[in-house]
Amino acid sequence: MELESLTIGQYEFVQNAFSFGLAVMAATTLFLWFSRGLVTPNYRMAITISGLVTAIAGYHYLQIMLSWQSAFSVTVDTIETTGSPFNQAYRYVDWLLTVPLLLVELILVMKLARGETISKSVWLGGAAALMIILGYPGEVADTAGVRFTFWVLSMIPFLYIVYQLVIGLRGSIDKQPENVRGLINGAAYLVVVSWLFYPIVFLFPLIGLTGGAAIVAVEVGYTIADIVAKAVFGLLILAIAIRKSENETGERVAVPGTGTAKEPSSAGGSAKTAK
Template sequence: METLSIGQYDLIYNAFSFGFATLAAATLFFWLGIGQVKPQYKTALIVTGLVTFIAAYHYFRIGQSWSDAYTLADGTYVPTEKVFNAAYRYVDWLLTVPLLLVELILVMSLTRSETVSRATSLGLAALLMVALGYPGEVSDSGSMRWIFGLLSMIPFLWIVYQLYSGLGKAIENQPENARGLVRLARNVTVGSWCFYPVVYFAGAVGLEGATATVIVEVGYTIADIIAKAGFGVLIFLIAMRKSEDVADRNASTVPAE
């Protein structure tokens, strides 16, 4: 735990507060919008809201832990007896990262067998990715951070391969009015996830002290907002577009009077 200036402490605290507010608002938006989509896409929106709800709860707890971990003394924030609980992030990721992939799969309307198969394999890979990263995150050793960080990249790269190769054909088979959004959702997933290892390895490349703390905490918060709330908006738009497509096709089959 590092001594922080008032500006550094407030930047991190405000980032946590903004993350909680954004994710909580996103949860309400997604769940209140369930009635606007066709039944086959409701589950995707339920899962989308569940992801942001879990993340909002953990950001509330992260903010509490951050407040307890520091106290103002002589114009700087110094650590207290209560250590900041970084494990909240990894508990959150263990729950939400697999569900993020499930969101995308559910909204693509694959066959039941393919949905179960892909959701299971990608979900397990996501769990492994997060679990492998945690020992390096909490280690004081730069070498341990590199070792476990690189190990966690193995399932990460496999997930990226599956999103671009395995789901490539399925994306091309999506309705034309939603195909671009599905492709964008996949790209946002991969792009936002690439931000995590950049932040993760900040300490491994020699960045230390208060600056490293600010980069890690604010960086992870930005990535979480994009990967969960931003990605969720795309899932909502896809569900809306595909619901409109279903309605249009049903209307076209109704015989004229």
């Protein structure tokens, strides 16, 4: 990356985007974990993992932000690179953990049979991990040929996952209660659409996009894609879990809620006042 070509305004915009990403991920984590008590125990693991994904992403946004700050020496009217490298690889460390877990969230909230849950988690999660592992050598490669080769290799598990989400899960989605099918379809498509950003950005250096504006586009674009794929996705998983909990208990979960509602169960740091 040609970090030297960045202006002060571009540096600050990316810095603000990283800080925004950190705040969104941390806030979403707390919100998801506070909301665990709103769903029946069937869906609590999906919510726990949704919050873990945003928590892990928040940690990596902190690391990325600190690495970004250390790569530049900025004053009111000058900007210089310090020579300290900007560590892009934190993104890969993050994705290696969060991307398989994202798919597991979706599978868990569908509440399939146990064998199916495990096999789909292993296959989709494994493909996701493989996709990230194959992308990394391309990201750090010096030559366009190596970069492109690993892009192609990484696209194989990527396309397998897209196929599974759009076609392979069809049967399982059709068995979901009617009032959540739209939301689950939405979550599956949200994954596919937000993920499309990554392989496109990966090709930027190959087509000559490497200046300051390209760096801003890549970093801000990755941040937005991460927020959509992790935070927005996590909230969608929560919405699905709440609706399915209502289906199961026949009670309206108290959010945003009309009418009286009991919490669907007693877990989640609750209290009991006995005499």
